[in-house]
Amino acid sequence: MLADDVVVVAEFRDRIYPGLVETGRVERGGDKPFxxxxxxxxxxxxxxxxxxxxxxxxxxxxxxxxxxxxxxxxxxxxxxxxxxxxxxxxxxxxxxxxxxxxxxxxxxxxxxxxxxxxxxxxxxxxxxxxxxxxxxxxxxxxxxxxxxxxxxxxxxxxxxxxxxxGPDARIGSVDDDLLTHRDMADAEGELQRPRWKGLLRSGDDSLRADRKDMFYPVWFDESTGRLSHAGEALPLDETPDFSPQDGLTPIWPIRRDMKEGPTRAAPRRSILDYALHPHL
CATH class of the missing domain: 3.40.50.150 (Vaccinia Virus protein VP39)
Structure with a gap:
């Protein structure tokens, strides 16, 4: 190759900028972000x-x-x-x-x-x-x-x-409270269920007597299929009442073995808030 055939694209120490070459595209979203x-x-x-x-x-x-x-x-x-x-x-x-x-x-x-x-x-x-x-x-x-x-x-x-x-990063809330039943299927096609177990305290202090102020009902509205609110903590000497009130059904933190266990959040910060913002 002769020296005259060499094409100089950049002088020594000049910055060479990278570039991209499009090899194809798939368009399915219209004007949506790509x-x-x-x-x-x-x-x-x-x-x-x-x-x-x-x-x-x-x-x-x-x-x-x-x-x-x-x-x-x-x-x-x-x-x-x-x-x-x-x-x-x-x-x-x-x-x-x-x-x-x-x-x-x-x-x-x-x-x-x-x-x-x-x-x-x-x-x-x-x-x-x-x-x-x-x-x-x-x-x-x-x-x-x-x-x-x-x-x-x-x-x-x-x-x-x-x-x-980053120094200005913030964690945003989501509309999934981990409790309300949703009409969606998981990867295997099975209907997802509310994750109650994760909202019950486990390990140490996992019995009702251990955390007296954290045994309370969550009221469920069957007409809308959504949770309404958290009730007041039940005194240790009282028995849970499962009777509906004002069209709402109480859900108590009771395990499958029928042991009464506290939730992970006190009534002043309801279990619904905990499900949405467990890091607060």
Missing amino acids: HTVVNAENYHALEMLTYTHRHSIDAIYIDPPYNTGARDWKYDNDYVASDDDYRHSKWLAFMERRLKICRELMRSDATLVATIDEHEVNRLGVLLDQLFPESTRQLVTIVNNPKGVTQGYLSRVEEYAFFVF
Whole structure:
């Protein structure tokens, strides 16, 4: 090739801007908001978005390699094995570069969610604290295999998700009170049921006598199929009355074994409020 055939697209040290080429589209929503799928190496895709979406993303979900030693991800174009002395350092460097770009994309009220398992959960937590010092970080447990997966001496049933809330992020309420029966089917086609069990206190202090002010009825309106309100706490020496009143039916916190147990919220903050805002 002759020197005259070389086309100069950028001088040395000039910035080269990435671009996207559309390969196809599926249109089904009319004028509704649309989704864009970027098929690229994730680092380059994130870097490209900084030119178009810097400080404008309100939610980011990442599911990175868990670094289990199974040689399922590469660093410097080579798989990282379980016997690599720098395995954890390589993983942290890999994650840090991508999380720094995520930070540039996020709005001040954005939320970042990162899933992980026990292999790197502690290191990822420290890295997130370092990169997002102004944000609030919370770790939640996700039960993804109730049967358990053998890890070392014990079997585990869970993985984890870090939630990183920006300094201006707020948790909004939802219209599902977890109690009212809804006409919708779950993934297996079965009708979903109200999750009463999760609203009863378990473990220590799980009997009525343990929390005297937290045994009260929730009144149900059969004509509308909705819960009306929470009643007053019943004194310990009185027996629950199941008789309807003013067209409403009382629902008492009684388990299947007929043991009377307290709810997770006192009457002044009804069980309905607890179902909607358990974090308050």
